Amino acid sequence: MTRRFLFVLGSSRSDGNTELLARRAAEQLPEDVEQQWIDLSEQPLPDFEDLRHDSDHVRPTEGNVGLLFDATVAATDIVIASPLYWYTLSAPAKRYLDYWSGWLRTPGVDFKKTMAGRTLWGVTALSDHEPSVADPLIGALNNSAAYMGMRFGGVLLGNGSKPGDVLNDTGALTRAKTFFQGEAPLARFPFEG
Ligand SMILES: Cc1cc2nc3c(=O)[nH]c(=O)nc-3n(C[C@H](O)[C@H](O)[C@H](O)COP(=O)(O)O)c2cc1C
Numbered sequence: 001m002t003r004r005f006l007f008v009l010g011s012s013r014s015d016g017n018t019e020l021l022a023r024r025a026a027e028q029l030p031e032d033v034e035q036q037w038i039d040l041s042e043q044p045l046p047d048f049e050d051l052r053h054d055s056d057h058v059r060p061t062e063g064n065v066g067l068l069f070d071a072t073v074a075a076t077d078i079v080i081a082s083p084l085y086w087y088t089l090s091a092p093a094k095r096y097l098d099y100w101s102g103w104l105r106t107p108g109v110d111f112k113k114t115m116a117g118r119t120l121w122g123v124t125a126l127s128d129h130e131p132s133v134a135d136p137l138i139g140a141l142n143n144s145a146a147y148m149g150m151r152f153g154g155v156l157l158g159n160g161s162k163p164g165d166v167l168n169d170t171g172a173l174t175r176a177k178t179f180f181q182g183e184a185p186l187a188r189f190p191f192e193g
Helices: 017-026 063-074 091-104 111-115 131-148 170-181
Strands: 004-009 034-039 077-081 119-126 151-159
Touching: 004 017, 004 063, 017 077, 017 119, 017 151, 017 170, 034 063, 063 091, 063 111, 077 091, 091 111, 091 131, 119 131, 119 170, 131 151, 151 170
Parallel strands: 004 034, 004 077, 077 119, 119 151
Antiparallel strands: none
């Protein structure tokens, strides 16, 4: 299967540090790897409504939900590019993941089987100089990948407060060059050791 990367941008502003860092990493992908970029501030998802147990719950085809659904099932690699907000994912990025819960229960979709073995990655900008404060976000993505039977490539972290700051984080720019070449083992929950 040709690799196809879906970049889901979850910042609440455009041209922010998270996107800049994600684009630096994406520049290194080989030309035959397809890329699709969806900015959730331009293609917003409506509030997630929990219809998992309603029988008339159907595969989404319309609007931004349909767009995100189609893009997700078409991707071999999903990159959640979310700034660190309150030590975790931004609300738009979190809402996108909430939709996965609905898709898991959508009749005829078999979302879990479709996504199993594919790879989840994260890219995050944060203003704190202590990277470990991003552990809740990293844990949320790792555990989500483990739940889905997906691979997890880890999270590329970059420092910055105002847009453009991350371009001064030389360590992050160096890590961006090889980030997507990194290993992405099958994700495991921490209790699995
Ligand atoms: C709502 C909000 C919450 C934030 N929470 C954190 C935080 O918990 N830790 C941190 O280091 N930075 C925090 N920041 C700073 C952002 O992570 C930082 O400005 C980052 O560069 C934003 O990414 P962006 O440029 O891609 O939008 C927060 C910013 C906002 C707007």
